[in-house]
Amino acid sequence: MRGAVMHGPGEIRVEEREAPRIVEPTDALIRVSAACVCGSDLWPYRGIGTGDGDWPMPMGHEYAGIVEEVGAEVRTVKPGQFVVGSFWASDNTCEICRAGYQSACVDRVPMGALGAQAERLRVPLADGTLVATPDVPSDDLVPSLLAASDVLGTGWFGAVAAEAGPGKTVAVVGDGAVGLLAVLAARQLGAERIVAMSRHESRQRLAREFGATDIIEERGDAGVAAIKELTGGLGAHSVVEAVGTQESMNQAIHATRPGGHVGFVGVAHGVAIDGMDLFWSLAHVHGGPAPVRRFLPELIDLIWNRQIDPGKVFDLSLPLEQAADGYRAMDQRDAIKVLLTP
Ligand SMILES: [Zn+2]
Numbered sequence: 139m140r141g142a143v144m145h146g147p148g149e150i151r152v153e154e155r156e157a158p159r160i161v162e163p164t165d166a167l168i169r170v171s172a173a174c175v176c177g178s179d180l181w182p183y184r185g186i187g188t189g190d191g192d193w194p195m196p197m198g199h200e201y202a203g204i205v206e207e208v209g210a211e212v213r214t215v216k217p218g219q220f221v222v223g224s225f226w227a228s229d230n231t232c233e234i235c236r237a238g239y240q241s242a243c244v245d246r247v248p249m250g251a252l253g254a255q256a257e258r259l260r261v262p263l264a265d266g267t268l269v270a271t272p273d274v275p276s277d278d279l280v281p282s283l284l285a286a287s288d289v290l291g292t293g294w295f296g297a298v299a300a301e302a303g304p305g306k307t308v309a310v311v312g313d314g315a316v317g318l319l320a321v322l323a324a325r326q327l328g329a330e331r332i333v334a335m336s337r338h339e340s341r342q343r344l345a346r347e348f349g350a351t352d353i354i355e356e357r358g359d360a361g362v363a364a365i366k367e368l369t370g371g372l373g374a375h376s377v378v379e380a381v382g383t384q385e386s387m388n389q390a391i392h393a394t395r396p397g398g399h400v401g402f403v404g405v406a407h408g409v410a411i412d413g414m415d416l417f418w419s420l421a422h423v424h425g426g427p428a429p430v431r432r433f434l435p436e437l438i439d440l441i442w443n444r445q446i447d448p449g450k451v452f453d454l455s456l457p458l459e460q461a462a463d464g465y466r467a468m469d470q471r472d473a474i475k476v477l478l479t480p
Pocket residue numbers: 228229230231232233234235236240242243244245246
């Protein structure tokens with residue numbers, strides 16, 4: 139089977155990989171209908187946080203597709219169904235899962251290691267990981283269902299962690315796919331005012347389509363000052379951090395009012411939080427790898443009923459064979475998010 143493999147920084151090849159098969163009785167095999175390139179795939183692409191022992195690396199952890207085969211113990215999905223899963227396989231039954239933190243499941247398996255940018259994918263813990271759609275979707279729904287697998291679920295978690303809701307002013311730091319979908323989430327959760335922080339015209343436009351009421355182009359301290367100005371000097375009730383850098387984390391904490399909430403979902407690289415800064419902020423700070431599985435049934439329902447259209451974040455769609463072009467486009471910010479079709 140064909141699959142995308144990274145052989146070193148900047149080096150993506152689509153090549154023959156061994157076809158997956160059922161290993162555990164709780165596995166499912168799916169034929170991938172659509173996969174995509176994640177902002178977090180760009181870290182190894184840029185050689186950040188990787189070493190010589192990491193290559194070759196099968197790529198991809200976002201997926202939606204048709205179940206082809208299930209192990210003997212799988213009960214909730216069956217061949218022929220269209221399914222969406224999270225980037226962490228989870229049992230969905232342990233105490234951590236039941237509390238809604240499936241991304242820290244005691245039995246979790248990282249889907250990235252299995253390589254979803256491929257024709258076929260083995261999904262461990264299928265009952266706890268996959269959610270079937272009511273029927274096989276029409277083609278136009280597939281991008282949005284794929285978005286639920288990670289970027290929508292992650293943006294949603296960011297907004298939930300930041301306690302976005304009615305009467306709240308929500309600021310979103312980061313205009314990548316996750317940040318843009320955190321805007322959409324804040325809107326769905328009923329936020330009164332949603333501030334997208336972006337200096338890119340096309341991303342600002344999408345942010346407005348998703349529900350942003352205000353755009354702030356400034357970054358860092360100037361960005362914080364602009365949020366304060368919008369909120370009578372108080373800061374936002376809720377801030378979603380969707381980048382993962384020192385600057386974006388500082389900006390998020392400093393832009394939050396005392397008693398407010400920061401939801402951080404950008405994969406942190408080289409971020410240190412100053413204890414005194416945090417002490418005086420009086421902010422609630424919560425985040426991490428999003429427990430997307432918690433939200434999947436609700437998100438699939440919203441997409442299925444065409445109440446939300448998160449698939450708009452895919453502004454470039456390529457055949458899997460051209461995955462390298464997709465990585466390049468995202469790396470150079472020519473594309474917000476690249477969909478790959480096996
Ligand atoms: Zn669990």
